[in-house]
Amino acid sequence: MAALGGKLTKRLVENLGPGRHGDGGGLYLVVDPSGARRWIVRVTIKGQKNKKGAPLRTDFGIGGADVVSLAQARDRALEYRRMARQGLNPRYNAKKDIPTFAEFAEQVHIERLPTWKNEKHGRQWINTLRDYAFPMIGRMPVDAIGQPEVLMCLSPIWTEKHETARRLSQRIKTVLDVARAKGFRTQENPVTAIKEAGVLPKVKAKPKHHKAMNWRDVPAFYADLRTRNAMAAKALMFTCLTGSRTGEVLKMRWEELDFEEMVWTCPAERMKAGVTHRVPITDEMLAIIEPLKTMQSEYVFEGQKRHKPLSNMAMLMLLRRMGVEGVTVHGFRSTFRDWAAEVAGAPREVAEMSLSHRIGSQVEQAYARSDLLEKRRALMERWSNFVVGDSAKVVFLSGTRES
Known part of the structure; x- marks a missing residue:
């Protein structure tokens, strides 16, 4: 049974300004100030309580509006509401089409091809991830990556190849930021948390100067x-x-x-x-x-x-x-x-x-x-x-x- 229609239309989905726009039945279109659009479903899970003892109400991201159509979002929202009424938490029971880190990183690279300063820079961007991130976390769903997984990529090269590690951390952060903007993640970026907590040791970078003639x-x-x-x-x-x-x-x-x-x-x-x-x-x-x-x-x-x-x-x-x-x-x-x-x-x-x-x-x-x-x-x-x-x-x- 397909989901019933709501307040939103295809044109509204494409043109609404920043904010949270309700379609009905707990489905919302969230438009970021950057213009990124993603779907959120809010449900109340039967029989489950939050820390304060109130009914457990929670939000779930179901994908970016450029990937998930309005009709698909309504179908997914209906599925989540049915689970919630049965006392099932969609976070653990819903079938998710979440891309792996490698799949999503490749997609981000393709989307940004027109913005690279030159072809060499574009190759370096994705090659750093292929060399140091994909072997560790490439096959993991992009929403399952936290601080431990990021540290697996950075720790082995943090001191010996610090400049490479620094660029790697920036590129992992970019991939995870885009994944969150597209609704494939709800948690904060672990790269930011690692940096703010000072988890990795400080490395004094040695400036590299091009050797010059007197x-x-x-x-x-x-x-x-x-x-x-x-x-x-x-x-x-x-x-x-x-x-x-x-x-x-x-x-x-x-x-x-x-x-x-x-x-x-x-x-x-x-x-x-x-x-x-x-x-x-x-x-x-x-x-x-x-x-x-x-x-x-x-x-x-x-x-x-x-x-x-x-x-x-x-x-x-x-x-x-x-x-x-x-x-x-x-x-x-x-x-x-x-x-x-x-x-x-x-x-x-x-x-x-x-x-x-x-x-x-x-x-x-x-x-x-x-x-x-x-x-x-x-x-x-x-x-x-x-x-x-x-x-x-x-x-x-x-x-x-x-x-």
Whole structure:
């Protein structure tokens, strides 16, 4: 026998605002401020008392409104009311279609695919769960996971792989938060409880710095780069001069460059902070990239495949072939920052904005309407002149060096 109709309609279910909306017979649609919608059934269990001696009245989640239709919710509510009238607690007697943690985590990952900053980040998100959570709790129903189960995942790697464990805890928390929002859980998030109780030992994280070249050594290094004709050398020269990140430079397209205004605009999706960043182009930068127009590629620094960017490892491998050990490509950002402070005496906000770092509090950022482009242009000109130094006077040997 199907459940009878109630006060709600399909349109109301889709459009009602935040709050608890009754359909009748103990069935409620709960709409969170975030817009998430889930079904709740309230029943009074015959013959059972609560701690105060009153009839036991309790709520049960029966799923998210995007998964469980209004008709299905009414059928489930009718089933729960019948159990309650017989003195049976639906929590222990109802048949639940609760997904496992692994099933639900995979679904959350799919739903969030459009929001990932890049494909690599999306893979890392789910792979962390597959490696460290699924073997422990993957087959468990998502509503059966509490603090002990979460600790099974975190404890073995908490001190030895603390950064991985920290990210794992965030991702488990996200899965369980979404499960609760969709009505598959009613209890609080165990990850939050573990954190607040200080169950796991405190681990002092050691900051990891990208190894940087001393700014005094850059002119000689750059002079060596100038003798090389490989695309990786040109990309590394440009990276060194701009203080940009590897991915920002290698995926640079020609349409991002304004040769009249002498500005490179890196789009928000490629920036770490998710904000569009303008980089002033100096004469030396122009001398590097302008000859590359003849290749007519989609990317400024084309790799081995046509219309594909240079490999992320190309510049690092070039450093190793040059015999430059203990230095990373990313480290040239630190090199520039040290030079800007020690030699140029640049104001902090100009130097930091040159590296696309956010300055000040959120309030200060909200009122910072200028990106100080012209002041940064003057600083980058000085940096280019320092880096090039006497290398412009280098007398090349016959031919060019390939690397």
